[in-house]
Amino acid sequence: MMTTYEALADPTRRHILDLLRERPHLVGELVMLLDLSQPLISKHLRVLREGGLVHVRQDAQRRWYELNPEPLVELDNWLGPYRHLWAERYDRLESLLDELQEEEKNHGKT
């Protein structure tokens, strides 16, 4: 059973999710939009289903793939720390270094 993270660790699957967040899609639509074979799209959709990221809604003859928001909210809590971690913390490090050097200078004056 793939974890949500592993289901997301594929650019094609992320592309599928991007499309599903606009609206639900049929398999055939995804095949056309991504220009990939139906078996390959189906395989990716299976992984996304097992990762809890999408579900199927049956509507008469048609099967719509829809996004499940809940695991992504959880995952975003994980992505969040990474997403902002680097640039912001280096800025904070720079501010701290400026402060420390200022403190050192002032300490030297007294």
Place this chain on the structure above:
Amino acid sequence: MGKLKVNAEPGSHAIVMSRDFNAPRELVFKAYTDAALIPRWWGPNGVTTTVDTMEVKKGGLWRYVQRDDQGGEYAFHGVYHDIVAPERLVYTFEFEGMPGHVLLETISFEDHGGKTTLIDTLVAQTLEARDGMVDSGMEQGASESWDRFETLLQTL
């Protein structure tokens, strides 16, 4: 002073970041190894970082816990491998929210006439893990679709 440069070659397990600081490397190294200083910078805006453990010696443990204002808690930990003041730190890094994905982090501090170039190399265990970090928007300028994705998630 500096702009963060990020390099993540396709097919590589590594992310390499570099940034210049207008401070001597002894001080930059200190900011990385002093438990009193870590909470003052080691995290994104809007979270507070506390040092749970920090044994700055070969084989020593480190663990930091971050808390945001919604009660979310994120803990990170690892083990120090090499500590060479003021040139280099090598340690493992794991986010407790995602156990089993360990990174090896090497930080080098290069002296350039009293200023420091810091080079941070992160190596993931798999290509998928590395790509996951890159695509999560670690670089400045996260891809637009993932910004919109995040906006959608805020509304849910």
